[in-house]
Amino acid sequence: MTTKLNVFAEQFAIAGTFTISRGSKTVADVVRVTLTRDGQVGQGECVPYARYGESMAQTVAAIEALAPAIANGLDRAGLQSALPPGAARNAIDCAFWELEAKLAGVSVAELAGVSMPESIVTAYTISLGTPEAMATAARAARDYPLLKLKLGGVGDRERLAAVREAVPQARLVVDANEAWVPDDLAANLLACRAVGIELVEQPLPAGNDAALADIEHLVPICADESAHGLATLGTLVGRYDAVNVKLDKTGGLTEALDLVRAGKAKNLKIMVGCMVATSLSMAPAALLAGQADWCDLDGALLLAADRPGGFKFADGVMRAGGIWGGRPA
Secondary structure: OOOOEEEEEEEEEHHHHHHHOOOEEEEEEEEEEEEEEEOOEEEEOOOHHHOOOOOOOHHHHHHHHHHHHOOOOHHHHHHHOOOOOOOHHHHHHHHHHHHHHHHOEEEEHHHHOOOOOEEEOOEEEEOOOOOOHHHHHHHHHOHHHOOEEEEEOOHHHHHHHHHHHEEEEEEEEEOOOOOOOOHHHHHHHHHHHHEEEEEEEEOOOHHHHHHHOOOOOOOOOOEOOOOHHHHHHHHEEEOEEEEEHHHHOOHHHHHHHHHHHHHHOOOOOOEOOOOOOOOOHHHHHHHHHHHHOOOOOOOHEEEOOOOOOOOOEEEEEEOOOOOOOOOOO
C-alpha cells in the first residue's frame, strides 16, 4: 500500500505570445506529479511563478523531498502542513484528490461534495498590446461571450475605448496585474465603467492596495496578486469586492475549497482563475466553477497544443475531456 511519487518538469508552447504588464512568454513551464498506489494513479499539475519567488528547480526539489514521507504514509491532510501554499503543494494535493477518488471508486466532485457543471463559460484572454492590436485580437475573438483584457498602465484608457468599439456586445473584465498607480485609479475606474467593464483585477501592487479602501469602487475590484490562501483573506475585506482563487496560490484544491467558502462568508464575489497551463491544471479548478461569479480557465486554450484528453473549448464554453477527475482507471 506504499504510495509512490513521480515528478516531471514539462514545457508546452504557447500559441503566439502571452503578454501582461510584467512581460511576455512563448512557452508554459509546468510541473506534473503522479501518485501511484494499489494500481491507481492520481495526477496533478502546477505552474511555478516567479512573481511569488518560485522556480521550476525549486518546485521540483520541494516535491521530490516529500517522496519518502509520502511513501511512509503522509496523506493529503498531512500535506497541508508539510508544505506552504504554493505551486509545489498544489500539484501534490490535486494528485492526492484524484488518487483518493479512484481508490474509492468515485469522482473527485463526489469526494469533495461539489457539483461539476456540464459546461463552463470561461473568459478568453486578450494579451497586453497597443490599442489597435488589442482591438484586432478582440474582434477575432468576438464569438467568445467573456473577454479578459490585460492592461498595463499608460495607455489603458485608449485600450479600453478601442476594444469596446471593436466588440460592442462582448462582456469584458480587465486585469492590470499591479500596473496602475493610486493617482490614476479614479480616472481608470471611471473609464472602465464608461465602457461597461464588469470587474477590475488587481489594479495596484499588492503592497500598495490599502488605497483601495479610500476610493469609490465604480467597478467591482478583484484581488489576485494580493490573494493567496486563507491567511491572506482578512487583508482583502474593505479593499476588494472579489477574490481570484487560483490553485497555484492556495496550494491545491483542498485550501481553495475552504477559501471559496470563507470568501463567500465575507461577502466577497469569487473568480476562479488559472495560470497558462494544460487542462490538467484547469480540471481541479473547474470543480469551483459552480460556486464562482466569473471563471477564467482558458490556460489550455492559450497553448499551441493541450494534453490528450483535455477540455473541449467552443466559443468560450469548456466541457470536460476526461483528463482528471477520479473513478477507477
